[in-house]
Each structure stands twice: as structure tokens, then as C-alpha cells.
Amino acid sequence: MLEELKEANSYVVGKIKEKDELILELEEYARENNVPIVTKEVAEYLKFMVDINKTTNILEVGTAIGYSGILMARACEKYNGKLTTIEIDEVRYKEALENFKKAGLNNVNAIFGDATDEIKKLDEEFDFVFIDASKGHYREFFEDSYKLLKKDGIIFIDNIMFRGYLYKEYPKRFKTIVRKLDEFITYLYEEFGENFALLPFGDGIGLLKK
């Protein structure tokens, strides 16, 4: 999360009174086991976007334990929507399968594999894509999924400002990722202009409309 926004985030999160037992359980599990999941305020915004877009077919890149997947699959149920989600880590993939089952969802297609390969194998159109996996591959995830995106569809990119390292000092080991993300943002503004928005909340969100 962007360091500068921590207090604002605490305020927002304090206002959200989560009642769903499974969601609370997954949030606690993620905290205790260091599983990176979307921050609470981003989760709220993600559900909102899926809903206002009347989304019927979602692609998620980076399932982890299924937390954001459950939120999105639930949010699109009223539009008879479904979710395809891809995870490279087998342990997390299996945990996600269990969690989708616990959530009672039957509109989820969970794929185990590397999204750099798996997106290319998909042969369907999506109206909402959520990119939340390895940042070094964001441009590839974006370009591959853009090809599958319907006109007016949305791509929602999380963590695009990478803890604020794009505009402040960062540990040397992140040099390549920081450069790639910065170039990616420049590319998005240059290629998509008014159809791209960069929102500095959470860990930075990129929004693209086709």
C-alpha cells in the first residue's frame, strides 16, 4: 500500500463493517500467512466496478487463495456472470478451490498455471479483467488480456505504483520491476490517453477502458 495513504486507509477500513464469515476468515488467514490479497478499500472498489459495469465475464490474473475472486464472482452473479482465474502456485490454487467451494460458488473456472501461457490459450471474450500477479509481467498480462477484452470492457490493474517505489527511493533489487512498471504506465498514457486512468490509492490502480 502507498505509505502516504496509510492513515486514510485505516480510516476507510474502520468504516467498513465486514459481516461475511468467510471473507473475515480469509482476511485473517492472509494476514497470518503473509498471503498478499487486495487491501480492503481496493476490494470495495473492485466489487463496485464489477457491479456498475454489469459484468458477465471476468478474467483474474493471480488468484492467490481466492479472496478477490470470491468478491468478484459474487458481484457478477446477479448478471449471470462468471469468473476465470489463474494461479501459478499449486498450494494457493488448491486453497482457492476449497475457498470457492466454501463460498458456494458455481460460476468460477480456476486454472492452475502460468498466466503468461494460460491467457494465450483462452478463446473467449471478457468484459472485465483484473491483473494482480507478478509485476514484472504486467505489460504481457495486459497485452494478452486486452486482445480478449470486449469493446467498453475494463482492465483493472492493482499494485501498479508498487508501494510508491515509482516516485521515491527503493531497494536496489527492485530496479528492473520499477523500470518496467514506470515504462508500462507511460505506454498506457501514450497509447490509450483518455481511456486510461491512474488512481493513487491502495497500492496504485490502473484503469483501462477499451
Ligand SMILES: C[S@@+](CC[C@H](N)C(=O)[O-])C[C@H]1O[C@@H](n2cnc3c(N)ncnc32)[C@H](O)[C@@H]1O
Ligand atoms: C497479489 S496475489 C493475488 C491476490 C488475489 N488477487 C486477491 O486479492 O485475493 C498474486 C498471486 O499471483 C500469483 N502469480 C504470480 N505470477 C503469476 C503468473 N505468472 N501466473 C499466474 N499467477 C501468478 C502468485 O502466486 C500470487 O498468488
